Amino acid sequence: MDNRIEKRIELKTPVSRVWRALTDHREFGEWFRVKLDGPFVPGQISRGHITYPGYEHVKWEAVVQKMEPERLFSFTWHPYAVDPKTDYSKETPTLVEFRLEKTTSGTLLLLTESGFEKIPADRRLEAFRMNDGGWAEQMKNIVSYVGQRS
């Protein structure tokens, strides 16, 4: 089981368009389904609330990390912090990174969410990498991974 989530998606629009959809707080809100109080500013907390049906009571809070125009947008947050009664602030946040690359047909968007725990090396849990082989398969992976390392 891995400790990070990675996604890649091809978009048939120029990088500049995707960048706007990611970093303009109103546009971000449209597709992410969140109503944000104000623009994204690196180093500052972004606040708002979820507009996804059934989750309107849920607050959105993230800390904007990097905004490198048309290249990298990142923030830290608490994923799936949907229980209003729970104080998630004591948990270590995860880091969400959107990376953009120009392609012949438009834009390649790479999304990573990392830091589901505080482990020093990302690769430590590589043996746990999610796959469809089920539990027994995962266990075999762990065993062979640990075997290689020792």
Next chain:
Amino acid sequence: MAAKRRDHAPVFAALGDETRLSLVAVLCGGQPRSISQLTEGSRLTRQAITKHLRVLESAGVVHSVRSGRESLFGFDPEPIEEIKEYLDLVSEQWDQALARLKSFVED
């Protein structure tokens, strides 16, 4: 869902260590083992192994049972299955969000 989520951080943390991961690898075979057995062949002291086992135990990944004069440690798969489910859930949320982003910019 949210209630379950709170239990995940210690599981991730417990597994984020090479020694503990190797203990899990041994114990997931299904056969409970004593601290002495787990210390054998390791460069670590019995005290160090015990400490790591307690971390795994408090995360619910292993449990101990008394067997005569010593404790045997056995493996519990549920917490690791739960974090996998949790990551699947977060992953699924991103799939949906990115699909909405795609139609948002392409339409």
